[in-house]
Amino acid sequence: GAVVSQHPSWVICKSGTSVKIECRSLDFQATTMFWYRQFPKQSLMLMATSNEGSKATYEQGVEKDKFLINHASLTLSTLTVTSAHPEDSSFYICSARDRSRGVGNQPQHFGDGTRLSIL
Amino acid sequence: AQSVTQLDSHVSVSEGTPVLLRCNYSSSYSPSLFWYVQHPNKGLQLLLKYTSAATLVKGINGFEAEFKKSETSFHLTKPSAHMSDAAEYFCVVSDLSSASKIIFGSGTRLSIRP
Numbered sequence: 001g002a003v004v005s006q007h008p009s010w011v012i013c014k015s016g017t018s019v020k021i022e023c024r025s026l027d028f029q030a031t032t033m034f035w036y037r038q039f040p041k042q043s044l045m046l047m048a049t050s051n052e053g054s055k056a057t058y059e060q061g062v063e064k065d066k067f068l069i070n071h072a073s074l075t076l077s078t079l080t081v082t083s084a085h086p087e088d089s090s091f092y093i094c095s096a097r098d099r100s101r102g103v104g105n106q107p108q109h110f111g112d113g114t115r116l117s118i119l
Numbered sequence: 120a121q122s123v124t125q126l127d128s129h130v131s132v133s134e135g136t137p138v139l140l141r142c143n144y145s146s147s148y149s150p151s152l153f154w155y156v157q158h159p160n161k162g163l164q165l166l167l168k169y170t171s172a173a174t175l176v177k178g179i180n181g182f183e184a185e186f187k188k189s190e191t192s193f194h195l196t197k198p199s200a201h202m203s204d205a206a207e208y209f210c211v212v213s214d215l216s217s218a219s220k221i222i223f224g225s226g227t228r229l230s231i232r233p
Contacts, residue, residue, distance in 0.1 A: 006162070034220075043209065043223045044163075093162055107153055108221060110162040 003027055004096050006111025014119055015086060021079045021114045023094030029074040030096035034108065035067070038091040050077040074099070084118045091115055121146040123212045125224035133232045138197040140227045142184075142210035145191065152193045153211040153221070154184055163209065169193060180204070205231045 003026040011019055023033055031052050036044040048069050049057040056069035066088075068080040077096075081088055095108040126141040144150055151170045155163040167178025174186040184195045193210060210224040 004162075041228075043225045046220065049220070091160070095163075107165050107168050110155070110164070112162040113160065115160060 004109045004111040006094055006114055008114060009112060010115045012117045016083055019081045019084055021092055023077045023111055025075045025096045028098040031099040033077040033094055033096045035079050036093045038093060086118045089116055089118045121212050121214055121222050123210050123222050123224040125210050125227050127227050129228045131230040131232060132200050134202055135199050138200045140195040140208050142193045142224060143191050144193060144212045146212055146214045148214040150212050150214045154195050155209045155211060157207045200231050202231050205229055
């Protein structure tokens with residue numbers, strides 16, 4: 001089945017550091033990838049939609065300059081948390097859809113998530 | 120507009136007994152519905168999906184769900200719970216109006232008693 005690889009799985013860093021998270025579709029091409037944030041014991045919150053070759057679309061309330069998204073190829077999207085602070089600590093999950101199977105009713109395939117802890 | 124409601128935040132059952140996780144949806148168009156499972160500190164794994172074919176959908180690990188349009192429901196069931204089923208379960212809806220976005224339910228934590 002379709003596999004999405006997310007790296008790193010766990011990051012601990014000091015306040016003020018910028019952290020990059022990678023999301024790769026391993027066996028399919030993804031025109032669109034999605035970035036979610038999940039707080040403990042809560043559901044996933046969509047942060048942004050990453051579009052290959054164009055700017056990401058951010059959800060209301062998500063700071064574009066804080067969470068930089070780059071989707072440089074059909075298999076890779078990156079999320080950079082700039083100048084991270086303790087309140088940015090969270091579980092970040094990416095997902096992707098197989099572009100060859102069209103949109104609408106195809107499931108998204110999720111990465112295993114990145115646990116980000118800012119000290 | 121679309122939305123999804125998971126009626127129970129926590130369900131606890133004994134091992135070997137049936138599981139029922141409830142989900143109701145709202146959608147302006149013919150929806151696609153999914154159930155995902157999330158184990159601690161992990162991403163989401165697709166259990167099953169409904170995309171306007173058969174209303175009774177069979178998924179992995181013995182789970183199944185039935186799409187009932189009249190009740191706007193898509194409840195997840197399993198005849199006999201196993202300890203390994205303990206996890207968080209999310210009901211998800213999408214439709215053609217959502218431009219590829221999906222909407223997550225708030226999640227149901229399933230606990231299995233020995």
